[in-house]
Amino acid sequence: MGGVTDPDSLRISDADREAAAKRLHDALGEGRITLAELEERLGVVYAARTASELRPPLSDLPGGLPPAVAAAAGPAPARPVDPAERVHLRTGAGTVKRTGDWPVPAALRLTTSMGTIHLDLSEVRTLPSRIDVEVSTGMGEIVLVLPEGGTADVDGVSGSWGEVKTKVPASPGSSGPHLVVHGKVGMGSLTIRGSRKGWWKAVLG
Template sequence: MTAQHPERPAIRISDADRERAAQRLHTALSEGRITVSELEERITVVYAARFESDLVPPLADLPQDQAQAPVASTPSGPPVVLRAGMSSLRRSGAWKVPPRLRVLSGVGSVVLDFCDADNPHPVVELELEVGAGSVRLILPDNATADVDGMAAVMGTVRCKVPAGPVPGAPHFVVHGRAGMGSVTVRRRYRFGSRHF
């Protein structure tokens, strides 16, 4: 009698995974690969998906470089939490980027500069809870950022980088809430040879 090994549980996906799959479908529509009615049908499947395997059928007949490649999974595990109550917090230079970050800012200011950071992750997830403070995310030149998951109550959310992921470039998925504060996602400023 042989022992039976339990099957590995299916991997659950995140909202960010669904958004990336939806973006691929919108790209396919703009290229004329699928019709509007097909987009609507497939988007319904994507947003109802719970597991990685659920995202395969709506993307299966699209080109390898666009949709047959596996959807980049949002990092799993608990996030690293950064808190700036009434003070300021800054990360810059060669700091090590975790796959998931949760930033809590009451009335303080937070600056996370990823330009020279050690970031081995293709996708970095940031959850922002901003009261009346400010958060600035400064990204490398080739990076992209999806801020569709941010809700601005009385605050502001500005993103000055492309939203769609690019192969080989880091992608940042930003979600959360800006109460009366501000969230800005941008590249670093260049004046001559100096960077800001």
């Protein structure tokens, strides 16, 4: 009986390399990387043989791996988050709200006792492809609004009296950020949903 093949060890095709190269050229045009970085990363892309070797030059760019490779390879392996990198948003009985285009870090800690934390990521122009979110609600409420294509894994969230509601897919997709959510929901609630603006756009055309 054969073993299970590691998705990251799957061989990539010339089309996959070209898709990755196009993404790098686009990133240059958007001002995300310099010409020197483009040349360096292209060298890595064209030398890559597997999905794992194709990750590094694309890891800090929106979208990450080309869709065909991402679908086969699955999500990037999680790395431990340095506490110093985690941005902490907290409230006692008040409200913390972020909307529009705001700087979203790759690691968040959200703490509320009896208040509300409402974070809308739907209009943020540059988002990390993977966002680690640690939650602690007490009796409060946390609401996370994701852009089209956003996904969230809430398997790491525990709680006996609280409520966890997610209206987005759990597995990473080829577009949009992927949230890995963990922590505790005491007697409060955690809600993760897509943007209602996107829903109205789909309805109204």
